[in-house]
Amino acid sequence: MSIFRFAAGFRSSAGRCGLKASGNPDLSLLVADGVCTAAGVFTTSLVKAAPVLYDQAVLAAHASEIRAVIANAGCANACTGAQGVAAAREMARLAAVAVGCEPHQVLVLSTGVIGHQLNVEKVAKGVAAIAPELGVEHAPALAEAIMTTDTRSKTASANAVIDGVVVTVAGVAKGAGMIHPMMATMLSIVTTDVAIDADLAQSLLREVSDASFNCVTVDGDPSTNDTLLLLASGASGVTINASNIASFRQALEAVCIDLAKQIAADGEGATKLVTVTVDHAPSVAAARTVARKIACSPLVKTAIHGGDPNWGRILAAAGVAGVPFDPSQVELWLGSVQLVAGGTPTDYSEREAASQMSGKHVAIRLKLGAGAATGYAWTCDFSAEYVRINADYRT
Amino acid sequence: MSIFRFAAGFRSSAGRCGLKASGNPDLSLLVADGVCTAAGVFTTSLVKAAPVLYDQAVLAAHASEIRAVIANAGCANACTGAQGVAAAREMARLAAVAVGCEPHQVLVLSTGVIGHQLNVEKVAKGVAAIAPELGVEHAPALAEAIMTTDTRSKTASANAVIDGVVVTVAGVAKGAGMIHPMMATMLSIVTTDVAIDADLAQSLLREVSDASFNCVTVDGDPSTNDTLLLLASGASGVTINASNIASFRQALEAVCIDLAKQIAADGEGATKLVTVTVDHAPSVAAARTVARKIACSPLVKTAIHGGDPNWGRILAAAGVAGVPFDPSQVELWLGSVQLVAGGTPTDYSEREAASQMSGKHVAIRLKLGAGAATGYAWTCDFSAEYVRINADYRT
Numbered sequence: 001m002s003i004f005r006f007a008a009g010f011r012s013s014a015g016r017c018g019l020k021a022s023g024n025p026d027l028s029l030l031v032a033d034g035v036c037t038a039a040g041v042f043t044t045s046l047v048k049a050a051p052v053l054y055d056q057a058v059l060a061a062h063a064s065e066i067r068a069v070i071a072n073a074g075c076a077n078a079c080t081g082a083q084g085v086a087a088a089r090e091m092a093r094l095a096a097v098a099v100g101c102e103p104h105q106v107l108v109l110s111t112g113v114i115g116h117q118l119n120v121e122k123v124a125k126g127v128a129a130i131a132p133e134l135g136v137e138h139a140p141a142l143a144e145a146i147m148t149t150d151t152r153s154k155t156a157s158a159n160a161v162i163d164g165v166v167v168t169v170a171g172v173a174k175g176a177g178m179i180h181p182m183m184a185t186m187l188s189i190v191t192t193d194v195a196i197d198a199d200l201a202q203s204l205l206r207e208v209s210d211a212s213f214n215c216v217t218v219d220g221d222p223s224t225n226d227t228l229l230l231l232a233s234g235a236s237g238v239t240i241n242a243s244n245i246a247s248f249r250q251a252l253e254a255v256c257i258d259l260a261k262q263i264a265a266d267g268e269g270a271t272k273l274v275t276v277t278v279d280h281a282p283s284v285a286a287a288r289t290v291a292r293k294i295a296c297s298p299l300v301k302t303a304i305h306g307g308d309p310n311w312g313r314i315l316a317a318a319g320v321a322g323v324p325f326d327p328s329q330v331e332l333w334l335g336s337v338q339l340v341a342g343g344t345p346t347d348y349s350e351r352e353a354a355s356q357m358s359g360k361h362v363a364i365r366l367k368l369g370a371g372a373a374t375g376y377a378w379t380c381d382f383s384a385e386y387v388r389i390n391a392d393y394r395t
Numbered sequence: 396m397s398i399f400r401f402a403a404g405f406r407s408s409a410g411r412c413g414l415k416a417s418g419n420p421d422l423s424l425l426v427a428d429g430v431c432t433a434a435g436v437f438t439t440s441l442v443k444a445a446p447v448l449y450d451q452a453v454l455a456a457h458a459s460e461i462r463a464v465i466a467n468a469g470c471a472n473a474c475t476g477a478q479g480v481a482a483a484r485e486m487a488r489l490a491a492v493a494v495g496c497e498p499h500q501v502l503v504l505s506t507g508v509i510g511h512q513l514n515v516e517k518v519a520k521g522v523a524a525i526a527p528e529l530g531v532e533h534a535p536a537l538a539e540a541i542m543t544t545d546t547r548s549k550t551a552s553a554n555a556v557i558d559g560v561v562v563t564v565a566g567v568a569k570g571a572g573m574i575h576p577m578m579a580t581m582l583s584i585v586t587t588d589v590a591i592d593a594d595l596a597q598s599l600l601r602e603v604s605d606a607s608f609n610c611v612t613v614d615g616d617p618s619t620n621d622t623l624l625l626l627a628s629g630a631s632g633v634t635i636n637a638s639n640i641a642s643f644r645q646a647l648e649a650v651c652i653d654l655a656k657q658i659a660a661d662g663e664g665a666t667k668l669v670t671v672t673v674d675h676a677p678s679v680a681a682a683r684t685v686a687r688k689i690a691c692s693p694l695v696k697t698a699i700h701g702g703d704p705n706w707g708r709i710l711a712a713a714g715v716a717g718v719p720f721d722p723s724q725v726e727l728w729l730g731s732v733q734l735v736a737g738g739t740p741t742d743y744s745e746r747e748a749a750s751q752m753s754g755k756h757v758a759i760r761l762k763l764g765a766g767a768a769t770g771y772a773w774t775c776d777f778s779a780e781y782v783r784i785n786a787d788y789r790t
Contacts, residue, residue: 047714047722079710081723081739114707115740224711298693299785306786312509315474316619319442327442328476344476345510384779390694391701 004140004155007168007193009033009233011134014145017126019074019112019119025145027126030069030189031099031134036233038066038107039201041209043226049078051108052227054088062104063198066231069189070095071109071146072123073174078114078224087118094124098131109187111148111174111225143172146187149268149389150174156258160251162244167194167236169251175216175263188213188228188259194248195234204249205230212256215288216264216378228256261378265360268389270380272357274304277365278318279374286323287368287375293321294364294377301382304362309353311339318366329369335362399535399550402563402588404428404628406529409540412521414469414507414514420540422521425464425584426494426529431628433461433502434596436604438621444473446503447622449483457499458593461626464584465490466504466541467518468569473509473619482513489519493526504582506543506569506620538567541582544663544784545569551653555646557639562589562631564646570611570658583608583623583654589643590629599644600625607651610683611659611773623651656773660755663784665775667752669699672760673713674769681718682763682770688716689759689772696777699757704748706734713761724764730757 006012014028040059042052058066070091077084092106099106110118143153157170171190196204209228230252232240240248265273276295281287294300297317303310311332319327332340335356339348356362362381401407409423435454437447453461465486472479487501494501505513538548552565566585591599604623625647627635635643660668671690676682689695692712698705706727714722727735730751734743751757757776 045711045714046720047710076707079707079722079735079739081737083739113705114711115735224707224714298781302782302785305782308786310508312471312474312619315442316440316509319440319619325441327474340474340510342476344474344478382782384782386693387697387700387777387779387782390697391703 004143004157005136005170006030006139007170007191007233007235009036009193009235010191010231011136012138012142013130013133013135014138014141015126015130017072017122019072019122025141026073027123027130028071028142028145029095029098029127029130029134030142030231032067032231032233033235034233035065035067035105036231037064037196037198037201039063039198039205039230040107041206041228043224045224047079047224049076049110049225050080050084050088051077051110052225053085054092055107055227058104058107063202065105066107067101067105068095068099069107069109069229069231070127071187073146073148074112075110075116075118076112076114076225077110077118080115080117083117087120090120091123094127098127107229109146109227111146111187114224146172146174148174150266152266154259154262154266156255156262158251158254160247162194162238162247165236165238167238167248167251168192169255171255171259173259173263175266187225190228190230190252190255192230192232192252193234193236194232194238194240196232196240200240201230201232204245204252208249208253208256211253212260215292215376216260264378264380267380269383269386271383272304272360272362272381274362274364274379274381276377276379277363277374278368279365280367280369280371281323281373281375282371284373284375287373288377290318290321290323290366290368291375291377293317294366295379298382301379304357305381305383307354307357309334309339309350309357314364314366315340325368325370331367331369333365399538399552400531400565401425401534402565402586402628402630404431404588404630405586405626406531407533407537408525408528408530409533409536410521410525412467412517414467414517420536421468422518422525423466423537423540424490424493424522424525424529425537425626427462427626427628428630429628430459430500431461431626432459432591432593432596434458434593434600434625435502436601436623438619440619442474442619444471444505444620445475445479445483446472446505447620448480449487450502450622453499453502458597460500461502462496462500463490463494464502464504464624464626465522466582467513468541468543469507470505470511470513471507471509471620472505472513475510475512478512482515485515486518489522493522502624504541504622506541506582509619541567541569543569545661547661549654549657549661551650551657553646553649555642557589557633557642560631560633562633562643562646563587564650566650566654568654568658570661582620585623585625585647585650587625587627587647588629588631589627589633589635591627591635595635596625596627599640599647603644603648603651606648607655610687610771611655659773659775662775664778664781666778667699667755667757667776669757669759669774669776671772671774672758672769673763674760675762675764675766676718676768676770677766679768679770682768683772685713685716685718685761685763686770686772688712689761690774693777696774699752700776700778702749702752704729704734704745704752709759709761710735720763720765726762726764728760
């Protein structure tokens with residue numbers, strides 16, 4: 001695999017400012033060479049972190065004037081009231097001074113423990129240290145500096161040929177816990193070198209997030225900080241319009257799905273990536289709802305962890321998703337083994353079914369028999385290690 | 396504690412018929428001395444077990460003619476198609492023959508693994524063995540014979556004085572896993588010696604189940620078999636009517652809440668009973684919705700298991716419950732320690748907060764600041780033992 005780089009027109013820098021008790025990297029800057037267009041999709045939780053509130057206000061007024069993103073890990077700056085909002089604004093100001101732009105041209109991301117006030121002095125020292133080091137070669141370091149309980153950094157890129165020019169979409173994400181995005185994801189920044197209208201970027205990003213990050217769940221708990229940002233530099237000279245948007249969308253969706261699956265596979269305590277496919281459903285939304293309900297079930301996820309093809313739990317979860325279907329029409333596959341036909345068990349071999357769960361990837365496919373639409377959900381298995389991580393997260 | 400008995404007018408029997416691999420008791424009969432009135436609340440899952448479908452049909456036509464309940468553990472008779480429905484009908488027929496009544500006077504309960512056909516021959520031999528042993532002294536044995544992964548049997552009783560007569564409400568329940576009832580619970584049978592009209596019994600049971608069993612969650616997964624039955628023998632000579640229903644309702648609710656809390660405390664792998672109270676909410680339904688969302692959160696439940704007062708997870712869960720409130724107005728208590736005021740942390744002591752989680756009971760109270768209604772949810776902590784139990788359930 002080649003070394004990860006953001007799209008043309010962006011440089012980055014990352015380092016340590018002491019917000020993480022571990023001393024690991026926890027501060028980063030992504031800076032556009034010129035003004036770029038940005039779009040964002042955020043948590044739908046009523047309890048929104050300060051940087052989410054800040055970014056939403058910035059994008060409402062200045063989506064076509066963005067220059068930089070400053071991100072910290074180790075403190076979510078959520079449930080921090082007016083002091084938290086002031087801290088997010090101060091982060092933007094510090095980045096703006098370092099970059100040489102206005103504060104309203106900076107977006108802010110935070111992740112970490114909820115309910116602690118952000119130490120702004122640490123951020124100030126950190127910005128002073130990393131801002132002089134901006135370069136294209138620090139993209140992998142940025143992906144590491146946004147991690148919390150992630151065990152590995154998450155990057156993805158794709159190309160499309162548009163109007164004869166090769167354009168790039170390249171993004172990073174962090175996930176691990178409190179992952180069950182509602183119209184957004186934990187933290188992800190996706191860059192591209194196309195030019196795109198801000199409103200078009202926003203509507204495209206929302207559609208793509210529904211087909212990618214919003215299909216991931218680790219524990220059914222959406223976060224206060226879920227944020228997906230798209231930044232478009234225009235450095236390729238290609239402008240997206242109605243006639244070439246399909247190619248761009250395909251590349252954007254590929255990057256977002258790749259990052260989403262990396263988040264699922266690296267869920268806290270995870271040992272397996274689970275893909276749930278629901279097809280023959282009345283609509284894509286209905287298919288996704290059922291797939292997510294299955295992917296959220298602790299009983300399904302523990303059975304997968306134990307390598308037990310206990311499929312009754314899959315049908316039980318589907319039955320309470322709120323999507324109408326006829327239980328006597330459903331078919332269920334585990335990998336290549338059909339477990340259920342007409343709502344009742346086939347004469348499958350238990351040994352063969354269990355063997356479909358022995359690898360790093362487990363595929364569940366439920367055919368609802370009530371339409372023609374397909375939807376996906378990605379999740380991980382549920383291990384005792386998840387409990388250990390989350391029982392001790394702060395201590 | 397006195398020895399558990401059902402209400403006057405009921406006898407029972409329990410024993411082993413070989414459906415449980417462990418050889419533990421797995422079959423029971425509850426028989427009314429005469430015809431009694433019954434009401435039932437069942438799973439709202441689309442995927443309903445055969446005995447649920449059977450009981451719903453019986454109660455629709457014969458709710459005032461019930462004589463017996465036959466219950467098995469070790470096999471849920473769910474996702475078993477037409478063969479499963481025939482097996483449920485055969486269970487009722489076997490009990491009817493043994494009791495000397497019609498099959499449509501018998502209700503059927505099953506719990507255990509989903510997707511296996513019920514071995515009716517084993518049930519037939521079991522009924523023949525236990526039917527001659529009917530007696531009031533076997534009520535505790537019945538409570539044991541409906542257990543699956545429960546670590547202890549669950550019984551509760553309450554008295555009320557109505558029209559100068561002491562009447563009794565006495566019930567049993569089983570819980571442990573796949574516990575997140577939707578308008579019903581896992582399995583519970585509640586008896587009483589009052590007489591009550593079938594329609595009144597049904598509407599009362601539904602109301603009471605919403606305030607008791609439907610406030611319990613172990614893992615957020617509703618079951619295919621959730622069933623709560625009320626049987627009224629009339630043996631006390633007291634008839635329930637509009638003027639005395641309040642006293643009866645109080646006794647019925649006390650029994651159902653007692654059983655519901657026993658189910659929560661004995662959730663798979665549980666070490667603590669957690670009571671979530673949401674008050675100052677716009678409606679009781681809204682309060683219950685928020686309380687259940689908090690009680691369902693694996694992140695909240697693992698933090699409780701670890702004794703970590705990581706309250707940000709509680710607010711994060713509340714924020715996605717779909718109930719409107721102003722995050723800047725919420726207050727949060729852990730036991731007697733106030734952690735949050737005006738949506739931001741108080742200067743509480745971490746040590747004192749952690750001490751509120753050291754016992755067998757943990758109390759979370761969230762004041763929404765958006766109304767006057769109160770709702771509850773009961774759950775348990777989330778342990779590595781839960782994962783172990785459910786990774787190995789069938790093997």
